[in-house]
Amino acid sequence: xxxxxxxxxxxxxxxxxxxxxxxxxxxxxxxxxxxxxxxxxxxxxxxxxxxxxxxxxxxxxxxxxxxxxxxxxxxxxxxxxxxxxxxxxxxxxxxxxxxxxxxxxxxxxxxxxxxxxxxxxxxxxxxxxxxxxxxxxxxxxxxxxxxxxxxxxxxxxxxxxxxxxxxxxxx
Numbered sequence: 001x002x003x004x005x006x007x008x009x010x011x012x013x014x015x016x017x018x019x020x021x022x023x024x025x026x027x028x029x030x031x032x033x034x035x036x037x038x039x040x041x042x043x044x045x046x047x048x049x050x051x052x053x054x055x056x057x058x059x060x061x062x063x064x065x066x067x068x069x070x071x072x073x074x075x076x077x078x079x080x081x082x083x084x085x086x087x088x089x090x091x092x093x094x095x096x097x098x099x100x101x102x103x104x105x106x107x108x109x110x111x112x113x114x115x116x117x118x119x120x121x122x123x124x125x126x127x128x129x130x131x132x133x134x135x136x137x138x139x140x141x142x143x144x145x146x147x148x149x150x151x152x153x154x155x156x157x158x159x160x161x162x163x164x165x166x167x168x169x170x171x
Contacts, residue, residue, distance in 0.1 A: 021108025
């Protein structure tokens with residue numbers, strides 16, 4: 001599908017699919033040869049294979065969205081780390097650039113899977129899922145892929161020298 005008609009919508013909110021687990025809502029970040037990038041508030045950038053897009057919706061009247069930064073319990077602004085936008089020549093090149101990264105294939109639904117993309121073969125990608133299974137996914141059936149950035153663990157009681165389950169002053 002030629003998506004050039006969306007060029008004026010880059011930076012604006014769009015919705016892919018009308019509903020259900022494959023519904024994706026976010027700002028259109030990029031239009032490439034055979035995929036688009038949608039920056040979602042929940043998952044970061046989701047790369048969507050153009051041949052699987054059934055519907056694209058754009059609001060007629062833009063909604064006002066207050067972008068407020070996330071704040072921790074101490075009132076400090078939380079800097080959310082998101083991966084950089086990947087601009088690849090096509091969807092296969094995008095998958096190659098995501099090799100050895102934690103990704104989610106397909107946004108939702110029963111065939112959504114998360115794991116480390118460990119191998120690319122013609123027509124098939126292989127994920128290591130939960131360090132327990134290799135999942136081989138035909139690229140033709142990949143609707144979308146999301147690069148998942150693990151957030152660093154926050155300093156907890158272990159940083160102050162305490163051990164879990166141990167209380168001082170017990171006698």
